[in-house]
Amino acid sequence: MKKGALNASTRIRVLSACFCVCALLLVVRLYFVQFVHGSDYRAEASSQYISSSSEDHNRADIYFTSKDGSFLAAATEKNGWIIAIKPKEIEDPRALLRTIQSVVAVDEERFLASAAKKADPYEEVAFKLTDTEAAALRALKLTGVTLVRHTWRSYPGASLGAHVVGFVGYRGDHKEGVYGLERYWNDSLQGNSDGLYVNPFAEIFANIGSLISDPREEHGSIITTIEPTVQAQLERTLEGIMRSFTPKTVGGIIMDPHTGEIIALGVVPDFDPNTYNLVSDPETFTNPLVERVYELGSIMKPLTMAAAIDAGAVTPATTYNDTGSIMRSGFTISNFDGKGRGVVDMQEVLNQSLNTGATFAAEKMGHTAFTKYVKAYGLGTETGIDLPGEVSGKIGNLDRGADVDYASASFGQSIALTPIAMVRALASLGNGGVLPQPHVARAIRYDTGVTRSIAPVDEAVRVLKPETSETISGMLATVFDKALLNGELRQEHYSMAAKTGTAQIALARGGGYYDDRYLHSFFGYFPAHSPKYIIFLYALEPHGEKYASHTLARPYLELAKFLINYYNIPPDR
Amino acid sequence: MKNICYNPTWIATTEHPYEHYTRSILFAVLMLGALVYLYFISASVVNLMARREAHVLSLQTSSQVSELEARYLALTNSLSQEEGEALGLRALEPVAYVRASAPTAFAQAPTAF
Numbered sequence A: 001m002k003k004g005a006l007n008a009s010t011r012i013r014v015l016s017a018c019f020c021v022c023a024l025l026l027v028v029r030l031y032f033v034q035f036v037h038g039s040d041y042r043a044e045a046s047s048q049y050i051s052s053s054s055e056d057h058n059r060a061d062i063y064f065t066s067k068d069g070s071f072l073a074a075a076t077e078k079n080g081w082i083i084a085i086k087p088k089e090i091e092d093p094r095a096l097l098r099t100i101q102s103v104v105a106v107d108e109e110r111f112l113a114s115a116a117k118k119a120d121p122y123e124e125v126a127f128k129l130t131d132t133e134a135a136a137l138r139a140l141k142l143t144g145v146t147l148v149r150h151t152w153r154s155y156p157g158a159s160l161g162a163h164v165v166g167f168v169g170y171r172g173d174h175k176e177g178v179y180g181l182e183r184y185w186n187d188s189l190q191g192n193s194d195g196l197y198v199n200p201f202a203e204i205f206a207n208i209g210s211l212i213s214d215p216r217e218e219h220g221s222i223i224t225t226i227e228p229t230v231q232a233q234l235e236r237t238l239e240g241i242m243r244s245f246t247p248k249t250v251g252g253i254i255m256d257p258h259t260g261e262i263i264a265l266g267v268v269p270d271f272d273p274n275t276y277n278l279v280s281d282p283e284t285f286t287n288p289l290v291e292r293v294y295e296l297g298s299i300m301k302p303l304t305m306a307a308a309i310d311a312g313a314v315t316p317a318t319t320y321n322d323t324g325s326i327m328r329s330g331f332t333i334s335n336f337d338g339k340g341r342g343v344v345d346m347q348e349v350l351n352q353s354l355n356t357g358a359t360f361a362a363e364k365m366g367h368t369a370f371t372k373y374v375k376a377y378g379l380g381t382e383t384g385i386d387l388p389g390e391v392s393g394k395i396g397n398l399d400r401g402a403d404v405d406y407a408s409a410s411f412g413q414s415i416a417l418t419p420i421a422m423v424r425a426l427a428s429l430g431n432g433g434v435l436p437q438p439h440v441a442r443a444i445r446y447d448t449g450v451t452r453s454i455a456p457v458d459e460a461v462r463v464l465k466p467e468t469s470e471t472i473s474g475m476l477a478t479v480f481d482k483a484l485l486n487g488e489l490r491q492e493h494y495s496m497a498a499k500t501g502t503a504q505i506a507l508a509r510g511g512g513y514y515d516d517r518y519l520h521s522f523f524g525y526f527p528a529h530s531p532k533y534i535i536f537l538y539a540l541e542p543h544g545e546k547y548a549s550h551t552l553a554r555p556y557l558e559l560a561k562f563l564i565n566y567y568n569i570p571p572d573r
Numbered sequence B: 001m002k003n004i005c006y007n008p009t010w011i012a013t014t015e016h017p018y019e020h021y022t023r024s025i026l027f028a029v030l031m032l033g034a035l036v037y038l039y040f041i042s043a044s045v046v047n048l049m050a051r052r053e054a055h056v057l058s059l060q061t062s063s064q065v066s067e068l069e070a071r072y073l074a075l076t077n078s079l080s081q082e083e084g085e086a087l088g089l090r091a092l093e094p095v096a097y098v099r100a101s102a103p104t105a106f107a108q109a110p111t112a113f
Helices: A002-036 A038-047 A093-101 A108-115 A131-139 A180-184 A200-212 A228-245 A273-278 A297-310 A346-351 A355-365 A367-376 A403-410 A419-430 A466-487 A553-566 B019-078 B081-086
Strands: A062-065 A071-085 A123-129 A145-154 A168-171 A174-177 A220-224 A249-255 A262-268 A319-322 A325-328 A331-334 A342-345 A441-446 A451-453 A497-506 A513-526 A533-540
Touching: A002 A038, A071 A108, A071 A131, A071 B019, A093 A108, A108 A123, A123 A131, A123 A145, A131 A145, A145 B019, A174 A180, A228 A249, A228 A262, A228 A533, A228 A553, A228 B019, A249 A419, A249 A553, A297 A346, A297 A355, A297 A367, A297 A403, A297 A419, A297 A466, A297 A497, A297 A513, A319 A355, A325 A355, A325 A403, A331 A355, A331 A403, A342 A346, A346 A355, A346 A466, A355 A367, A355 A403, A367 A403, A419 A466, A419 A513, A419 A533, A466 A497, A497 A553, A513 A553, A533 A553
Parallel strands: A062 A220
Antiparallel strands: A062 A071, A071 A123, A071 A145, A168 A174, A220 A441, A249 A262, A249 A533, A319 A342, A325 A331, A441 A451, A497 A513, A513 A533
16 A cells, blocks of 8 residues: 555656646746847847738738739839837937938938937837838947838829729828728728738638628729720820810710720829828819719710600601790700701701700600609619719709709700719610619739629619610711711711710809800710720810810810720721 | 445555556647647747748738839830830821631641651
């Protein structure tokens, strides 16, 4: 029995000894980490500090898509360094400043002001240093100077597609996307600080989840439909219009009328998202193509005509007696020049943009049918485009029931629409009669490389019969070939369907329109009977020319020719 | 007849027939567990460090790519028609369109020798 007790004691002692040895090993290790190598680790940590802010780093990118399918970064993260100083450790700020300035440019006033704050343990004095500059500065081993790794949002294209991309700015005290795609897709673009260290096994399940979940909840880069070369060409064209006619605003959209993919969308005046803080007027950041409504004028007439043809109320050969002006609800509705053309057909209504003719077509189909078509075109609702701040068109006048409202609406006055809603409706004239879904984001690419399409898959809404689309496209091609600028712009091998619009601008106080202020608009799609692209242009309050045919027709043609060459669009006649 | 009384030290002083084997197996399992634990800890630490370095390298590369893309876009947008003509490029004139009713080209597989 004594032998058994001894064995038990021995076992307990052996076990205790093992625990003590392990504890001793840990204590020795702690000694080496804390005391022997402690200062080294501290210095290394200081120079390798990574900001813990999840708002700054790990934000996903936004890409343009080139014609050949390659991606070009529209918004990305850039990496560099910040120079930070510890003011209480600096004895001679001016000498230190001179030493730093031998390597990198530093704002003298800011540096000295920061160095004077002796009670402050940390002051940032210079930003966006490259790795080379940081290495050179680190080699100087300056007392009181720390280098902090920094990541910031960069826009390689500068102002290219600025209104589409938007930018990241401060909302309150934290950073997030505040305009454009940066805002709309902020949840997807924003990384989380834990994302770097996800367990590999958890990642597998996370990736599987991303395939079946809402893409807006998953972190990934946004691949847009914007083609950078086309976007640049559109912006050059818009700047040309701005230089020639100095409108308040000029904008344009180029879209595939079948799929709703927007390959270019631009507004001038624009801005550089890299230096958004230098813009004095925040109104510059808003996207009027989506966030503003306008009475767009005569480009509404093809929609009215198509509706009347679709309803069986008129045909292209239907005639009416144009007296130059008519009375409705006590108001005079007149043609742009007040002149009557006598008996004319519906083709002539479009050729000469006759307000009385548009009114005739709307009244022939009846107010109820006209209102039904206007709503079917989606003009009173949001398009659902993936850009923030979209507003609905204002077509409430059609529900008021006054004759003058229907008459005015038939030629694009008394109803205010967003340009994007108008483009969507106009696309239905050439694509067989369906409303496409305008969108700018095509896909989201996750960190693992999996790319998931986010293009709209809902079935397109049919507005017009295919034969109506054929008919109206033929009529608009005739407008371009024979009526617009007397047929000067006709292209021998390409049919183009187009229409101008010159709308009066309502008085700010209401009750009428300005005599000398107009909104010019223009749309065209080509080839007319199988369109590849629809182009929309508008200019708010241009100077020097009264009619849109003189301000926007030639820029449209320049863009159309560019697209024909760039995409090798074959001729259709 | 033996009178067996309960002895409180009996458990501590008497070894169960299978205790030796159980103890050996337990010790082996504990050692194995400890080794596996150490292996995964070190692998996780190495993985963590490697991921951080990769992330930093990725950011640096991304910055360099971003600068190159900015330069590419600036150069592309600065190209003008005059510069193209200075390089000898000319617009295609005259342009003729033909309608091809048959395949205009085909590839012929090489004949084996």
